[in-house]
Amino acid sequence: GAGVSQSPSNKVTEKGKDVELRCDPISGHTALYWYRQSLGQGLEFLIYFQGNSAPDKSGLPSDRFSAERTGGSVSTLTIQRTQQEDSAVYLCASSLVAGGMAYEQYFGPGTRLTVT
Amino acid sequence: KQEVTQIPAALSVPEGENLVLNCSFTDSAIYNLQWFRQDPGKGLTSLLLIQSSQREQTSGRLNASLDKSSGRSTLYIAASQPGDSATYLCAVMNSGYSTLTFGKGTMLLVSP
Numbered sequence: 386g387a388g389v390s391q392s393p394s395n396k397v398t399e400k401g402k403d404v405e406l407r408c409d410p411i412s413g414h415t416a417l418y419w420y421r422q423s424l425g426q427g428l429e430f431l432i433y434f435q436g437n438s439a440p441d442k443s444g445l446p447s448d449r450f451s452a453e454r455t456g457g458s459v460s461t462l463t464i465q466r467t468q469q470e471d472s473a474v475y476l477c478a479s480s481l482v483a484g485g486m487a488y489e490q491y492f493g494p495g496t497r498l499t500v501t
Numbered sequence: 502k503q504e505v506t507q508i509p510a511a512l513s514v515p516e517g518e519n520l521v522l523n524c525s526f527t528d529s530a531i532y533n534l535q536w537f538r539q540d541p542g543k544g545l546t547s548l549l550l551i552q553s554s555q556r557e558q559t560s561g562r563l564n565a566s567l568d569k570s571s572g573r574s575t576l577y578i579a580a581s582q583p584g585d586s587a588t589y590l591c592a593v594m595n596s597g598y599s600t601l602t603f604g605k606g607t608m609l610l611v612s613p
Contacts, residue, residue, distance in 0.1 A: 418601070420601075427603055427604075427605045427606070428590070428592075428601075428603040429603075430600045430601060430602070433600070441600065443600075444600070476544060476545070478545075478601075486532075486552065487532055487533060487594055488550070489535060489547045489550045490535065490547065490601060491547060492537075492544045492545040492546075492547070493544055494543065494544040495544050
């Protein structure tokens with residue numbers, strides 16, 4: 386079946402503009418995760434959804450970052466008033482969480498965000 | 502706070518060698534540990550997942566072991582091939598099925 390998809394694959398924006406990044410998880414996966422990968426920083430967790438609720442938002446770096454998930458499926462990560470330090474690859478992953486177990490996280494190809 | 506360390510940071514081997522990549526983590530209260538590979542400019546591909554109750558997992562030429570009490574995992578690659586060249590990432594999941602904490606990765610180069 387189809388994997389995790391993300392759009393756009395690349396986004397160049399001017400400092401101060403808002404951007405929206407989209408993630409389509411694997412059908413039936415209840416959990417959805419956003420991560421960010423920056424040069425020299427490695428991969429860092431941003432937010433986790435179980436269904437449409439976000440029990441863990443601890444990784445969001447500032448209040449300019451927000452995310453929502455609708456219908457237990459598609460998720461949108463929004464960055465307001467973008468700054469140059471927001472430039473990174475934003476990765477989305479999904480997994481099945483059931484019966485007290487968390488299964489493999491499958492990653493999308495990422496959105497490369499460049500803030501000029 | 503969980504910290505994950507991968508050693509070595511980079512490894513270069515000739516084709517055909519068996520090799521071991523190491524991962525250590527500071528908090529042993531994990532739910533699972535997952536190994537990924539990442540090719541340049543690409544996303545992450547899941548290789549193996551080991552639940553906290555398991556000791557090892559195997560897939561083809563790959564074998565991953567987990568020693569939760571000592572906070573260590575190893576990824577063994579048998580008979581390496583040039584196509585194995587990539588960055589290998591280790592990640593652990595702690596409570597609440599949420600955060601995966603990643604190591605910085607081991608960049609592997611297998612030369613023909």
